[in-house]
Amino acid sequence: MEDLAVPAPLSGGFTYLVAASQTLGLAVILVLGAWMGVYRGGIAWESSELQFNVHPLCMVVGMVFLQGDALLVYRVFRNESKRSTKILHGLLHALALVIALVGLIAVFEYHKKKSFPNMYSLHSWCGIAAFSFYVLQELNEAVFFGGCGKACCSGACGWGCWTLKSLIAVILQWLLGLVFFLCPGVSFSVRSRYKPHHMFFGVFLFILSLATALLGILELLLFKIRDSYSAFVPEGVLANILGLLLVAFGAVLAYILTRDEWQRPPLAEELALSMDFKTLTEGDSPAASH
Amino acid sequence: MEDLAVPAPLSGGFTYLVAASQTLGLAVILVLGAWMGVYRGGIAWESSELQFNVHPLCMVVGMVFLQGDALLVYRVFRNESKRSTKILHGLLHALALVIALVGLIAVFEYHKKKSFPNMYSLHSWCGIAAFSFYVLQELNEAVFFGGCGKACCSGACGWGCWTLKSLIAVILQWLLGLVFFLCPGVSFSVRSRYKPHHMFFGVFLFILSLATALLGILELLLFKIRDSYSAFVPEGVLANILGLLLVAFGAVLAYILTRDEWQRPPLAEELALSMDFKTLTEGDSPAASH
Numbered sequence: 001m002e003d004l005a006v007p008a009p010l011s012g013g014f015t016y017l018v019a020a021s022q023t024l025g026l027a028v029i030l031v032l033g034a035w036m037g038v039y040r041g042g043i044a045w046e047s048s049e050l051q052f053n054v055h056p057l058c059m060v061v062g063m064v065f066l067q068g069d070a071l072l073v074y075r076v077f078r079n080e081s082k083r084s085t086k087i088l089h090g091l092l093h094a095l096a097l098v099i100a101l102v103g104l105i106a107v108f109e110y111h112k113k114k115s116f117p118n119m120y121s122l123h124s125w126c127g128i129a130a131f132s133f134y135v136l137q138e139l140n141e142a143v144f145f146g147g148c149g150k151a152c153c154s155g156a157c158g159w160g161c162w163t164l165k166s167l168i169a170v171i172l173q174w175l176l177g178l179v180f181f182l183c184p185g186v187s188f189s190v191r192s193r194y195k196p197h198h199m200f201f202g203v204f205l206f207i208l209s210l211a212t213a214l215l216g217i218l219e220l221l222l223f224k225i226r227d228s229y230s231a232f233v234p235e236g237v238l239a240n241i242l243g244l245l246l247v248a249f250g251a252v253l254a255y256i257l258t259r260d261e262w263q264r265p266p267l268a269e270e271l272a273l274s275m276d277f278k279t280l281t282e283g284d285s286p287a288a289s290h
Numbered sequence: 291m292e293d294l295a296v297p298a299p300l301s302g303g304f305t306y307l308v309a310a311s312q313t314l315g316l317a318v319i320l321v322l323g324a325w326m327g328v329y330r331g332g333i334a335w336e337s338s339e340l341q342f343n344v345h346p347l348c349m350v351v352g353m354v355f356l357q358g359d360a361l362l363v364y365r366v367f368r369n370e371s372k373r374s375t376k377i378l379h380g381l382l383h384a385l386a387l388v389i390a391l392v393g394l395i396a397v398f399e400y401h402k403k404k405s406f407p408n409m410y411s412l413h414s415w416c417g418i419a420a421f422s423f424y425v426l427q428e429l430n431e432a433v434f435f436g437g438c439g440k441a442c443c444s445g446a447c448g449w450g451c452w453t454l455k456s457l458i459a460v461i462l463q464w465l466l467g468l469v470f471f472l473c474p475g476v477s478f479s480v481r482s483r484y485k486p487h488h489m490f491f492g493v494f495l496f497i498l499s500l501a502t503a504l505l506g507i508l509e510l511l512l513f514k515i516r517d518s519y520s521a522f523v524p525e526g527v528l529a530n531i532l533g534l535l536l537v538a539f540g541a542v543l544a545y546i547l548t549r550d551e552w553q554r555p556p557l558a559e560e561l562a563l564s565m566d567f568k569t570l571t572e573g574d575s576p577a578a579s580h
Contacts, residue, residue: 117520123508125533210501214504218412231410232410236410244415251494
């Protein structure tokens with residue numbers, strides 16, 4: 001049973017890297033804001049020109065910064081209850097989705113006002129793929145992992161709990177919960193087996209969003225300053241630095257998320273509960289299950 | 291000692307995913323070849339126009355396909371000796387570096403012939419960062435992991451072995467080997483602690499290379515067919531599909547590389563050797579070391 005013991009305290013590197021990731025994330029937003037403010041005229045929804053600038057700001061805040069931070073919460077708040085961490089994780093993802101949706105509406109409305117065609121560039125293809133899969137991933141998360149962490153999908157906790165996710169997600173969760181209730185043995189094992197795939201897909205979508213942001217930076221530069229870009233004008237250099245900051249933010253975050261020793265350890269009460277539930281649903285004894 | 295036991299045989303999914311990754315990788319090269327051949331006039335070194343087309347082909351074959359496959363070999367050839375796998379890993383990386391270098395020379399020569407400026411775009415900044423770090427990573431690999439897997443850096447295997455890496459790398463390896471020989475206790479623990487960082491950095495560089503390839507596709511399209519790109523001309527659609535194939539190749543490869551259960555297990559003789567060596571250098575008993 002030694003792998004169930006509470007692991008050693010986090011090394012100092014973890015705290016510094018989390019601080020570095022947040023500094024890089026804020027630097028990304030500041031540099032992007034400076035680019036839009038100083039060189040692209042600022043943002044304004046009711047404008048045929050400036051409405052476009054809402055798009056990069058919202059997409060980077062939503063699909064990069066908030067999505068990235070949502071992935072971090074399980075490791076950063078490792079000593080909080082699973083329920084609180086789940087709520088924060090869900091809230092950050094929901095906020096990221098809403099902000100990204102505003103960014104998408106901004107660019108489609110701008111294209112409509114200017115009679116520009118939609119969805120022809122590699123940036124738009126990657127972006128719409130990332131956004132669509134992100135919506136699916138969030139619905140999936142609500143279905144498989146929504147709830148208080150007390151196996152509510154199989155009805156074991158009575159009424160379940162409200163994780164502030166969308167109404168559709170909750171309905172889906174309870175529909176699948178009904179299936180799990182009818183076949184309780186499925187719930188625990190399916191969720192356990194599904195979790196690593198869900199985590200991989202989360203990191204994949206975050207990286208795809210980052211790559212889409214890089215494509216967006218280059219596309220905007222080649223549309224707006226194609227002739228002066230090669231002369232190392234300040235706008236081009238600033239936007240390139242923004243690209244490198246995005247890469248650095250992604251690298252630090254991915255490093256924190258992939259270090260085995262910084263995984264969130266199961267708390268004592270979660271361990272006891274999951275073992276009991278496994279015994280209940282799989283007819284297995286806690287001692288024999290290891 | 292249960293974590294030292296030989297794990298269960300690979301699930302069928304592994305074989306299918308490796309096959310899928312190779313199919314996607316070959317599809318990437320074919321689609322890129324078709325793009326260059328059909329729409330960009332083919333390739334020719336002694337040409338002021340067609341020399342450019344050597345660049346995307348070499349960079350994708352070297353920095354994406356071969357670099358990706360080099361990362362896979364430890365998992366695919368899991369039952370071969372560590373020495374053979376290391377040689378294949380090193381050969382693929384060395385081949386990738388040489389091919390990528392040809393691709394870099396092609397684009398710099400093309401720019402010189404046409405009097406185009408160098409290194410101003412986000413694609414070139416990300417590309418040169420990826421290539422430089424890749425060279426450093428390979429030198430580092432030769433220093434820390436080069437050899438037959440029998441702790442040759444500390445002189446335990448006599449003359450060491452030739453991994454077909456570059457001369458500089460071998461000199462560096464033996465210089466550091468000398469340091470390790472003087473302080474043998476450092477070698478085993480430093481290399482064990484460094485390995486996960488080396489693996490993370492390898493996957494990071496592969497993903498950065500992929501993102502650079504996406505930027506390169508978009509940059510070439512906006513330079514060559516900017517006005518017709520938005521009309522969904524066949525060249526634009528083909529290049530966008532190439533971008534999605536690159537994303538799919540990266541996703542499948544990253545999935546295979548990050549599944550814990552598909553890690554290469556240490557073979558019986560490696561286990562015995564590493565335990566003996568640890569005992570020898572750290573004054574630790576095999577029984578107490580677990």
